[in-house]
Amino acid sequence: MKISTHIYNIGQGLKNVWRNKMFSLASIATMTACIFLFGIFYSLGTNFQSMVKTAEEGVAVTVFFTEGTSQARIDEIGKEISKRPEVANYEFISAEQAWSDYQEEYFGDNPELAAGFADDNPLANSANYEIYLSDVAMQSTLVSYLEGLDGVRQVNKSEVAAKTLTDINQAITIVSMAIVIILLAVSIFLISNTVMVGISVRREEIAIMKLIGAKDAFVRQPFVVEGIFIGLIGSAIPLILLYFIYGRVIKYAASEFNFLSNMVTFIPVETIFKTLVPISLLLGIGIGWVGSRVTLHKHLRV
């Protein structure tokens, strides 16, 4: 088709939106709700994931050795650990290191308090490996493996933290997916209805067009434009809303919960929007396109 024809059809499509105000508005509103919720879940999810990641990096499994285990065996165990895929990195903490860490943490300001233990390391038997995981969900597998190793006395883990983090993460994903899918279906349904109303209002015009030699694509194009335009507006509005709301919420959360600030850091709005904007716009255009195509396929057997 010629460019001027496309321009004409785009104009016709926009006219459809306008002539069909009530339906267009209803569709735009649903789309807005859909993309808005999607944006919220996306922001929550991304933030949560980044928190989980930070937390994961902090969740360590500690391996202690049976009394009298030789340094050679300990090194062997270290090699075994390094081979495990769920291990991000690990560190050997000698008894001396453990003791000095302990002193620093508890007697930091008054080193003289620890002086009494100077020659007699109370943590003599606490040499250990501190293992950091690449994925907390894999913790229990690793732990049972470690417990089966020769020379391992005890494995300390933080089961609760690992499980909670994984569970919350999963719950958010599932709930958000479900809601977004439902809203997606509703949006497609509404857009397809809007386009259907447009088609029935213009039935005579379509009939004439076809009788005087319009190609199918020419007849369809304005309706596809209508759907895509609604989708585009319906995703632009929530993005603008989200932009302002997100900024405010993280500012508020940061000031209100600043005791959490070293544990919880929010992803800046720019980073979130770098992915959210293209995804939402594509989603909007996609919904509009699918919605109008579905109807055209059903009601415009040209």
Added chain:
Amino acid sequence: MIRLDHVSKSYEVGKPALEDVTIHIDPGEFVFIVGDSGSGKSTLIRLLLKELEPTKGKIYINGQDLKKVTHKKIPMYRRNVGVVFQNFRLLPDRNVYENVAFAMKVVESSNRDIKKKVPSILSMVGLAAKYRSRPSQLSGGEQQRVAIARALVNEPKIILADEPTGNLDSDNTWEIMKLLEEINQRGTTVLVVTHNMEIVRTMNKRVITIKKGVVVSDVGGDDYED
């Protein structure tokens, strides 16, 4: 150019609107189709436009079997056929200019061609002054002339006009007839459905008479008597 071979068309089983119609029309002919209301004249036009499929028989246009014109090729086929519909079928939400330009838009003409062609065709049908009026602001005859302008604007090889002068007074009727004759003389095949016997007699063209779906006479102008 146009050939119907034993064509029948029934909307409902057992009640044919056209029955065993065989007509040959040569390129460049001017033909009147006459007949009572309900005799099947509009049905014939709709068959020629491939808006309807014949129940029986074959239709050939330019030697091409209409049945074999695929869905994809229908638009290109229809671009060779200009139609004036019986009830005009103008777009009520567009003015005279836009209604005619619409036909050119539909066949994807350039804006330049549209701007050149539409005003000239409108002055040809005597509506240049009313180009901004909506169909509802026009008389029946004026609406009819818009419909004719729309059918002519793409310079089709065949014109099918279903009662193109039904609402016109006699002066306007002659204007339109002269216009159609002029277009015919430039080589366009013209088919005119009409009730107006005075025109049929005066124009002295070939006349096909249909009665209850059957062709009852098909004679050259000189031999026609009603």
